[in-house]
Amino acid sequence: MRIDIITVLPELLESPLNHSIVKRAKEKKLVEINIINLRDFTNDKYKSVDDYAFGGGAGMVMMIEPVYKAIEKLKSEREYDEIIYTSPDGEKFNQKLANQLSLKNNIIILAGHYKGVDQRIRDYLITREISIGDYVLSGGELPAATITDAIVRLIPGAMSDEQSALSDSFQDDLLAPPVYTRPADFNGWKVPEILLSGHTSKIENWRHEQSEARTRRLRPELLKDEGEN
Numbered sequence: 001m002r003i004d005i006i007t008v009l010p011e012l013l014e015s016p017l018n019h020s021i022v023k024r025a026k027e028k029k030l031v032e033i034n035i036i037n038l039r040d041f042t043n044d045k046y047k048s049v050d051d052y053a054f055g056g057g058a059g060m061v062m063m064i065e066p067v068y069k070a071i072e073k074l075k076s077e078r079e080y081d082e083i084i085y086t087s088p089d090g091e092k093f094n095q096k097l098a099n100q101l102s103l104k105n106n107i108i109i110l111a112g113h114y115k116g117v118d119q120r121i122r123d124y125l126i127t128r129e130i131s132i133g134d135y136v137l138s139g140g141e142l143p144a145a146t147i148t149d150a151i152v153r154l155i156p157g158a159m160s161d162e163q164s165a166l167s168d169s170f171q172d173d174l175l176a177p178p179v180y181t182r183p184a185d186f187n188g189w190k191v192p193e194i195l196l197s198g199h200t201s202k203i204e205n206w207r208h209e210q211s212e213a214r215t216r217r218l219r220p221e222l223l224k225d226e227g228e229n
């Protein structure tokens with residue numbers, strides 16, 4: 001899989017995509033992640049990629065030409081399954097969408113900035129718009145890193161067995177059960193006995209019950225047969 005992220009702030013993406021599972025997935029060649037500096041696609045001597053909004057008003061707009069050139073260059077080199085724009089008004093990112101995107105081969109993520117990108121890019125080049133939540137961040141770099149991390153950890157082989165993504169929250173529409181580690185007794189705060197019993201099947205049942213109870217308590221709408229979905 002290949003993920004190309006177009007950004008005006010490459011530095012913001014360096015750390016989040018160079019540690020832990022994402023780093024290991026890159027080392028195992030399960031994914032190639034390229035950070036593309038939008039400023040490499042402008043002829044402006046100050047390397048600026050923003051301009052005033054037609055019609056006036058506060059804030060600058062990401063210019064159409066550098067973004068067009070960056071996307072067209074990538075498209076001339078390979079086919080893309082999705083060209084994603086991160087946007088607060090996009091479809092809400094969730095585990096189902098992460099699962100879908102993890103099955104793709106080539107993805108571009110355009111991280112927006114300023115007041116956003118010239119609408120014509122969205123109208124003519126973008127295939128999908130994704131929001132990571134109902135709040136506004138300064139730029140699309142953290143959303144792009146969030147989306148990339150959520151996708152990459154689902155690629156088969158990215159996680160070791162004991163970290164398996166299948167036991168994470170939202171797979172099977174359930175929240176994950178509580179987890180504990182040593183010591184079994186910390187200042188009198190005890191780990192549930194069942195987890196120390198060694199009975200694998202009983203432990204599995206207990207975890208499933210805990211998942212259901214937690215989901216019912218915190219996110220009842222996920223339990224489709226009981227919620228309103």
Ligand code: SAM
Nearest residue numbers: 086087088112115116131132136137139140143
């Ligand atoms: N004027 C835009 C609006 O009100 O929808 C917000 C622009 S925001 C300051 C700059 C960029 O950050 C956006 O173009 C988008 O790429 C990114 N961004 C901000 N919040 C986001 C969110 N919740 N999800 C995805 N991207 C976001």
